[in-house]
Amino acid sequence: QQQVKQSPQSLIVQKGGISIINCAYENTAFDYFPWYQQFPGKGPALLIAIRPDVSEKKEGRFTISFNKSAKQFSLHIMDSQPGDSATYFCAANYYGGSQGNLIFGKGTKLSVKP
Amino acid sequence: NAGVTQTPKFRILKIGQSMTLQCAQDMNHNYMYWYRQDPGMGLKLIYYSVGAGITDKGEVPNGYNVSRSTTEDFPLRLELAAPSQTSVYFCASKGQGGSYEQYFGPGTRLTVT
Numbered sequence: 669q670q671q672v673k674q675s676p677q678s679l680i681v682q683k684g685g686i687s688i689i690n691c692a693y694e695n696t697a698f699d700y701f702p703w704y705q706q707f708p709g710k711g712p713a714l715l716i717a718i719r720p721d722v723s724e725k726k727e728g729r730f731t732i733s734f735n736k737s738a739k740q741f742s743l744h745i746m747d748s749q750p751g752d753s754a755t756y757f758c759a760a761n762y763y764g765g766s767q768g769n770l771i772f773g774k775g776t777k778l779s780v781k782p
Numbered sequence: 783n784a785g786v787t788q789t790p791k792f793r794i795l796k797i798g799q800s801m802t803l804q805c806a807q808d809m810n811h812n813y814m815y816w817y818r819q820d821p822g823m824g825l826k827l828i829y830y831s832v833g834a835g836i837t838d839k840g841e842v843p844n845g846y847n848v849s850r851s852t853t854e855d856f857p858l859r860l861e862l863a864a865p866s867q868t869s870v871y872f873c874a875s876k877g878q879g880g881s882y883e884q885y886f887g888p889g890t891r892l893t894v895t
Contacts, residue, residue: 711888714884769827
């Protein structure tokens, strides 16, 4: 199954709180799981990524938790700030033919209230 | 480096018209991609290219065509525009050598009426 299911569709968090976005997949051949951040009117930009042989990756306030057996991964934003307000996309890399392409989730719009 | 650039930023087309969305990158990346983004639907791959002269279809190629005559440029052609092609179009590129990161352009917002 070439799908990545992302939830929730939207999320409102108070400043200083923890934002959690979840993604699930079926295809065990996926080999790379990035999160992209997109601000209004801009293109997506890579935020953080993980490979399936690692259970957690942390970069500053952003952490990916990866559960290979459950085929789920999540993005945690600690101490959420108004500047984190954006749309977040999870994705998974698969090989179609000779090269890898990304399958994206449908996105989560995060609003962080001051 | 300018990264990935796209022109135009906005365009309104009438049904049946044609146009070309331009994309260029100055990072000497072999891989280039075209996506469309519809509200609440994420990004869908239209076409991709693994190098000059080589292109292939993605998930939603119908109604579009591409060419890749140089490493830098990857234009997307819409023939006989339809309202269903109203969307935001993003071009992206990726280097080789095991890199997975895709770099996105700022997008083109297209409305077909």
